[in-house]
Amino acid sequence: MDLALKPEHKTFADEVRDFARKNLSPATKAKTFSGKHYDRDDHMVWQQALGKKGWLAYTWPKKYGGPGWDITQRFLFENVLAEESAPRIIPFGVKMVGPVIYTFATDEQKERFLPGIRSSSVSWCQGYSEPGAGSDLANLRTRAKRDGDHYIVNGQKTWTSSAHWADWIFCLVRTNTEAKPQEGISFLLIDMKTPGITVRPIIMLDGAHHVNDVFFDNVRVPVANCIGKENEGWTCAKFLLANERLGIAEVPASKRGVRTLRSISEDPSLAEKIADVDLQVQALEMSELRALSAMAAGGAPGPEVSTLKVRGSEIQQRIAELAMEAVGEYAAPYQPGMLFQDTNETPVGPDHAPPAAPRYFNMRKTSIYGGSTEIQKNIVSKMVLGL
Amino acid sequence: MDLAFTAEERKFADDVRAFVKANLPADVREKVKNGKHLGRDDYMRWQQALGRNGWLVYTWPKKHGGPGFTPSQRYIFENVCAEEYAPGIIPFGTKMVGPVIYTFGNDEQKAKYLPAIRESTTWWCQGYSEPGSGSDLASLRTKAEKEGDHYIVNGSKTWNTMGHWADWIFCLVRTDPKVKPQEGISFLLIDMKTPGITVKPIIMADGGHEVNEVFFDNVKVPVANLVGKENEGWTCAKFLLANERLGIAAVPQSKRGVEALKDIARIEQDNGRPLIENKSFAEKIADLEIQVTALEYTELRVLSTMAHGGQPGPEVSGLKIRGSEIQQRISELAMEAVGEYAAPYLPGLLWQGSNEEPVGPEYAHLAAPRYFNARKTTIYGGSNEIQKGIISKMVLGL
């Protein structure tokens, strides 16, 4: 047992840091520090730089064009990038649909879709939730009816992050209405430019536009876009959700959040609250490392990673809460211009004040998305504890 | 709406205080002040003094021999007694079976049992829970079979508080096993001296003996001891539980507990200064005090509703939940205050009233046992999970 880094790992960390410093724009870094919203370019410019270096799909095995890193390298990569104020990598391509494709798809599909994900030249979004299928995902009703070598898709997806930026969407659709809910679902890739798709923004409580409703009206999708077998999409869905839960703990970003909190807070009474969340982050990090270490020894991520998601989201919320507490009454002024556009408006109060409350409001989503905290606890209760 | 007390009420408070000062035995007062365990006789001397003054059954209406206090008077009475370190009144007679008897009993039963409850000459205990029936009370299986003008009772009751001191027990028993669980239960009064009753102590986590298992082996109970109708005991049971939840919040005791906690924090040292000057600790006490205030005002609102003719509704479950959490928190902070001096375990001093010197101050060795023991408050009287179930169903309609 050892926490120490080998010399080659230290060199690796330096290389990552150097790369981040050369390739991250100062404007993007400033947004990370103050908690402002990124625009599409902030993400794409950065991700394409990573892609060129071969680092974007950093969790992928070599075989599929990933760098084939060990857990220490992954750990260092994520942490150094967070320390250098890089935006988080949008997960829909690299962490969600990519692994589904290289695990369940045909060779042809792999060749067609993986390169665009690795280079971030194609951006993806996720079509899972529906108005009537939230926590109860298997209840989804978006219908895909076979019509020759096409499916005709009708229905609605909701909570679709970045759909207004995306080139493609991966969807869970119902291909068989007679079977048990889980048994009639298929995993479909759909070009967002296909006629019949409408994207409607959902404005969040902080005024931001991240998520959307996506409507499908007789959308024609080639059968060649179905991943895995028809009616066996639930297997892909579960595989993706388990992967999602691992990265969703967002430990490196929370570590950065703690450092930022210390730098903005002058109130000594906050110090112990910050110390407390700092320790929560450390516990989460060690738990994640233990899980990764077990996986490196040949295990798959088990249902206990659900607990990482639960704690990770609570910590993100707590950090946002403390950042708001730090600015006190200066959390009140609402300056949407400063949040969403690069205006030259002067902030009321300190620079980090305008995003503080919106961020706190927005972060409430973390214990709801990706399977709510309640759902995660149900999973652990059933799968781990046998209750 | 008015928070201020009238001149009359202030006079009443003075009267209560004078009474407690004159009638509460000094040794009992000391024990309460130091958080020590009380014996049967300690309770009896105080309760009988109250009884002689007509105040023991202070929640009862005049009609049944109570003083007919207004809600303000009740509030004053409870608070002054707590402030003056009077022991809590044992609820089994005065707050539980008494109201059941004057509400559901016949005149003969009222005449037979109520005077002794008012005067505290009989000690009552409660026979509700069974080993297989805790939260799910209605599943109880202690059987009472009719044989002439007697019932023959067989079974066992558990979590019976102070049954080893009791003269009488009120029991829920099954008189009809064939109907729905709630519909075959009766409410029976049983003399603890009846042959066939055995009391077996249960030792608690803090080493103390306050609860028992009670076994009934062919115990003959006169049919005349049935309160209400046969098989309708569940009505009495529910009525009693709702009453129980009200007093169970123990607000005056918690107010006193917060003051006692502050006293401890003034004595205990932290880096050469009184602990109460430690900012983190002071804030914990402040937080607790605010919770007590919130609870007190919620209880006052309930009492005010009752004064205007309303009945205590299921929302009193909320009082029990918060009240029990607060009692636990007080004991937790008292333990935190004494630090490593919570470790010494001195059972002789705790339980047998030995003359051994405590290690550290008296409150130090009591702190951990009290904390351990207080865990029961979120379990008894319907666990907090059950209370939340009640609110969810009865108040929120979920």
Place this chain on the structure above:
Amino acid sequence: MDLSLSDEQKQLQESAERFVREKYTFENRRKIAATERGWLLENWAQFAELGWLAIPFSEDDGGIGFGSIGTMIVMEQFGKGLVLEPFLPTVVLGGGLIASAGSKAQKEALLAPMIEGKKQFALAWLERQSRYNLADISLKATKEGAGWSLSGHKGVVYNAASADQIIVLARTAGSAREDKGLTLFVVDGKAKGLSRRDYPTQDAFRASELTFDKVSVGADAVLGKVDAAFPVVEDSVDRAIVALCAEATGCMDAINAATLEYIKTRKQFGVPIGKFQVLQHRMVDCFTNAQEARSMTLMASLKIDDKDGIVRRKAASGAKVQIGKSGKFCGQSAVQMHGGMGVTDELSVSHYFKRLTMIDMMFGNQQHHLTRYSNLAMAA
């Protein structure tokens, strides 16, 4: 970076697990606690035979060099069985202090026989007013010829009644609460002028109040340097804290397992109570808390040997905060989910609960260590 156990470490874990399984059933522990000593000599002899008393010490000091991870492994198993043998005061604290501050002669006279199972130690640092401040020491040691004379009081000294030697933290210079001017003395457990009041603790260990009335010791009784004991004691206590954290993770595993079993079997309303979602989610929270406790204990065990003192102190305090928090959560939840049975003496659950509670109170509770951690983090 590697977080898996080596084969040697796995063997140690298995043998400790076996010991607890065979010797520390709940009923057995009750009997051991009721003996006069409060623990068993035969168990201690077995520890010596298995080499456990040598675990934390380097080979130069006659140890087996298993280090902090070795201590973590056995303490965790001890936690599962609520083991009463005084491993913490004798091996971790006493042995640890002698190994880090002792002269060659002291190591030969004290450490070597301790490793063979022939000596018991206790650390006497706390005084009535000390709370959790290791420098709030007023027991005085004054020069007396070539040696010293000790007078004053020490409280809640674990294992004092069994200790052959008591290591006493005394003030030799400076004013109250100053960290300079403290010295460690090795005092014979039967020294003239030393009186004891022995008692059991809430969680069935043994401790004592000690009164020193002009207890004379020689110059060779000084452990380490005169007036400079504070950093040595602080470091040693931090190691003891990490060992306690490991014990607490074992307690949490055991109490969670007992609770899980209980809610699967206890039926109310016609179903096992574990079918109710309120209890399920609470049980999951217990599980998560134990996970976090294990993670932080592992972190601290790996960092407690770091060269940087700040890293060591932050690691110990950080783990202690987590253990305080998780221990309380698991303990209170276990009692609650056991209902009335949880507050009786009859099931193991209340015994684990009491131990977890007392672990939080030892060497500084959750609040104390949060403040300490916060101050260290702010200074860094």
